[in-house]
Amino acid sequence: MKKFDRRDFIKKTTLSGVAVSLGSGLLSSQTKTIPFFETSANYMGDFKAPKLDKVRIAMIGVGARGSGHATQLATIEGTEIVAISDLYEDLAKTSADRCSKIGKGSRHMNIAVYHGGENKWKQMLQEVKPDAVFISTNWKNHAPMAIEAMKQGAHAFVEVPMALTLDEMWDIVFTSEQTQKHCMMMENVNYGREELLYLNMCRQGVIGELLHAEAAYIHELRFQMEEQKRGTGSWRTYHYAKRNGNLYPTHGLGPVAQYMNLARGEDNFNSIVSFSTPALGRKAYAEKNYPADHKWNQLDYKGGDLNTSIVKTNLGRTIMVQWDETSPRPYSRHNLIQGTKGTLAGFPTRIALEGGVEGATKDHHRWAEGEQLAKIYEKYEHPLYIRLGELSRKMGGHGGMDFMMLYRIVECLRNGEPLDQNVYEGCLWSAVSPLSEQSVTQGGAPQAFPDFTRGEWKNTQPLKVIE
Known part of the structure; x- marks a missing residue:
């Protein structure tokens, strides 16, 4: 697919067909312009990524939510926790220590730990090149982190919500289609x-x-x-x-x-x-x-x-x-x-x-x-x-429900199946x-x-x- 910049596309009225079907009740928020391009073979609805025999996983954010994800992922066969990033050193190191004690042999023994800076997670993505990134940070960081993870060659798994604005959601969609990488919001319920x-x-x-x-x-x-x-x-x-x-x-x-x-x-x-x-x-x-x-x-x-x-x-x-x-x-x-x-x-x-x-x-x-x-x-x-x-x-x-969700993510990645x-x-x-x-x-x-x-x-x- 040709590379494109989302903002370079021809502007087209959002959902004009929907607006017609709903009548004149739709106000200015529905006439917001969005980028438009022809649908291509890169549609991700039933996308099957190439099988991964082993899923190399990086974590961004290991507070109360992310640390639980890291520990549970470490127990699932076919995973390797390769890197953990958090603003706080104690959280990052504690989570890495817990993961390193799980699994047979030295499966999670060489976890790279990043902490202390707002952009350490970017350094982690560039240096470690994981297969999948799990993002459990505050809401405003979900979209930029997911987008960058996909650009760096990883599938992105994001805590809820996926993003805060419609523009961010379009950016996520286009990046997923461009890179042919999954981006899943982890709705555990x-x-x-x-x-x-x-x-x-x-x-x-x-x-x-x-x-x-x-x-x-x-x-x-x-x-x-x-x-x-x-x-x-x-x-x-x-x-x-x-x-x-x-x-x-x-x-x-x-x-x-x-x-x-x-x-x-x-x-x-x-x-x-x-x-x-x-x-x-x-x-x-x-x-x-x-x-x-x-x-x-x-x-x-x-x-x-x-x-x-x-x-x-x-x-x-x-x-x-x-x-x-x-x-x-x-x-x-x-x-x-x-x-x-x-x-x-x-x-x-x-x-x-x-x-x-x-x-x-x-x-x-x-x-x-x-x-x-x-x-x-x-x-x-x-x-x-x-x-x-x-x-x-x-x-x-x-x-x-958290464990079943994580198990299914790993299972789908390893089997080359569409995500749920x-x-x-x-x-x-x-x-x-x-x-x-x-x-x-x-x-x-x-x-x-x-x-x-x-x-x-x-x-x-x-x-x-x-x-």
């Missing part, structure tokens, strides 16, 4: 037991034609504001203050998007409307827990405590996506998928089917839940969970955040999703039920 069960049931048509889904990340995290020098709260608190929208949508959205085959042959994201509540909780928490002159009390918190967004798909389906990391309420991702023959829901796991759930209910007016679902699990447990569930639970990481999540899905799921911010600013006006695939989603295979 797609590997939860309930999510895999529901995916299998949707594929088998148990709830009929899909109509509606509900997704969320409702997780009270105000305690992270105590992390003031380093740690998640030290940088994420500023996002809460400066941004007003759905800032963390992918944990709930990823699974339901794959239930619906969005951007995979059947349907795709079309538009979104978004509304936020008043921003009260963070300010009140800061006033209660910190002195008046504390830096958290100097912020003007603009982000609403709870955001509710509604996604409309090309086929007219709807997805409610909620986000709230402030309010005092129990954790939930909703994880609801509704069809013409029944509904599957989460938190707690419960199922209602027309005609009743075998061995549990007589009709759809009551949920089947708890032990009543034994026959459902026996009949519809996802084959991947049957194969890896016990090992994943033992290895841990959010109940085992492609670069376009990562960008589409992450696009909810900037689009929701635009919608909130415009009083809930609908915003059109970019088509990062440029129409190729119609030819992309649905995610199969992995054996």
